[in-house]
Amino acid sequence: MKQEFTRVAVKVGSNVLTRQDGTLDVTRMSALVDQIAELHKDGVEVILISSGAVASGKSEIRTTKKLDSVDQRQLFSAVGQAKLINRYYELFRDHNIPVGQVLTTKESFGTRRHYLNQKNCMTVMLENGVLPIVNENDTISVTELMFTDNDELSGLIASMMDAQALIILSNIDGIYNGSPSDPSSSVIREIGHGEDLSNYIQAGKSCFGRGGMLTKTNIARKVADEGISVIIANGKRDNILGDLLKQPEETVCTHFVPTKAPVSSVKKWIAHSEGFAKGELHINEQATEILTSDHAVSILPVGIVGIEGEFEKDDIVRIIDYKGNAIGVGKANCNSLQAREVMGKHGKKEIVHYDYLYIE
Numbered sequence: 001m002k003q004e005f006t007r008v009a010v011k012v013g014s015n016v017l018t019r020q021d022g023t024l025d026v027t028r029m030s031a032l033v034d035q036i037a038e039l040h041k042d043g044v045e046v047i048l049i050s051s052g053a054v055a056s057g058k059s060e061i062r063t064t065k066k067l068d069s070v071d072q073r074q075l076f077s078a079v080g081q082a083k084l085i086n087r088y089y090e091l092f093r094d095h096n097i098p099v100g101q102v103l104t105t106k107e108s109f110g111t112r113r114h115y116l117n118q119k120n121c122m123t124v125m126l127e128n129g130v131l132p133i134v135n136e137n138d139t140i141s142v143t144e145l146m147f148t149d150n151d152e153l154s155g156l157i158a159s160m161m162d163a164q165a166l167i168i169l170s171n172i173d174g175i176y177n178g179s180p181s182d183p184s185s186s187v188i189r190e191i192g193h194g195e196d197l198s199n200y201i202q203a204g205k206s207c208f209g210r211g212g213m214l215t216k217t218n219i220a221r222k223v224a225d226e227g228i229s230v231i232i233a234n235g236k237r238d239n240i241l242g243d244l245l246k247q248p249e250e251t252v253c254t255h256f257v258p259t260k261a262p263v264s265s266v267k268k269w270i271a272h273s274e275g276f277a278k279g280e281l282h283i284n285e286q287a288t289e290i291l292t293s294d295h296a297v298s299i300l301p302v303g304i305v306g307i308e309g310e311f312e313k314d315d316i317v318r319i320i321d322y323k324g325n326a327i328g329v330g331k332a333n334c335n336s337l338q339a340r341e342v343m344g345k346h347g348k349k350e351i352v353h354y355d356y357l358y359i360e
């Protein structure tokens with residue numbers, strides 16, 4: 001069945017854009033740009049999340065002394081991102097498509113205000129026919145401030161921009177039900193809600209990639225659970241984007257089937273904000289039971305048995321069940337001092353309202 005998407009996020013991994021010797025594969029880039037331009041002409045809004053800054057900078061610079069990994073990444077990405085965006089600018093210009101660069105950091109998703117600022121920036125670009133090309137700002141994102149990889153970033157962008165589909169292009173046809181190098185394994189074509197893939201995923205990743213298949217599958221599931229179709233496919237195959245959208249049945253890929261439940265914009269933001277949690281709410285067995293059922297409930301002080309960390313009103317807090325497992329995240333309705341005062345008491349206002357709560 002032909003897919004009728006009007007807004008898609010396309011993520012292109014480092015290894016799709018990089019030749020074996022580490023140089024930028026401009027032929028591949030050009031082929032992908034032609035395909036995206038085709039979608040654009042068909043009226044599909046595309047947001048491109050492109051890796052490749054570090055890899056393309058590496059081949060430009062010869063360092064005289066040995067650099068540590070942070071210095072290398074900062075140096076190569078500073079040079080490489082300029083080269084990458086310049087290439088995209090020229091390639092899209094041949095199709096009369098204006099492009100704009102959006103460089104972001106994990107921190108820029110941490111507060112709702114920053115989040116909405118970024119959303120507004122990309123919305124206004126799309127409204128004016130400008131194709132956003134997004135990457136992490138690798139020059140200033142280091143260690144714990146970094147995204148795991150651009151899969152994580154692409155999930156946030158697809159969710160934030162209410163894309164109907166996220167297409168993750170890697171150097172492999174999809175997720176295999178065994179080692180990809182084993183001839184007896186094959187690509188899993190469809191993955192539904194709650195399917196456990198941990199037995200299939202190997203720890204290895206391609207030589208220029210950062211996260212590997214495990215982060216891809218975790219992100220893919222989370223995004224699909226927000227109602228967005230996620231497709232993992234091979235960006236090195238000719239005309240892959242056109243084939244995925246126009247003849248999906250005949251095109252090899254892994255499709256994470258989206259859940260039907262609509263998810264509000266605030267909940268989508270909260271779902272991806274685990275990394276910004278400032279504190280923890282520990283809840284009792286009864287509260288755990290009701291929160292993990294299908295009921296829409298808020299977290300009341302009476303169900304809280306412990307509070308860790310210091311947080312302000314509107315900060316993100318992690319929800320920990322009575323067995324000590326992290327089961328979700330929410331936006332606190334008060335600061336940690338006020339929460340401690342009412343903890344365990346009946347008849348008090350909720351600490352996390354249902355609309356600002358995401359349980360996995």
Ligand SMILES: Nc1ncnc2c1ncn2[C@@H]1O[C@H](COP(=O)(O)OP(=O)(O)O)[C@@H](O)[C@H]1O
Nearest residue numbers: 013014170175176200201202205206209212213
């Ligand atoms: N079950 C699996 N199916 C497919 N690929 C797998 C599997 N387990 C591990 N991988 C590895 O994951 C790699 C893709 O992830 P990654 O290197 O992060 O790519 P990218 O740079 O495109 O994000 C593949 O090249 C493959 O080596």
Ligand SMILES: N[C@@H](CCC(=O)OP(=O)(O)O)C(=O)O
Nearest residue numbers: 014051052053054150209210
């Ligand atoms: N932001 C980095 C890419 C990070 C990365 O390697 O991501 P991925 O392609 O998902 O493995 C860059 O442009 O070099």
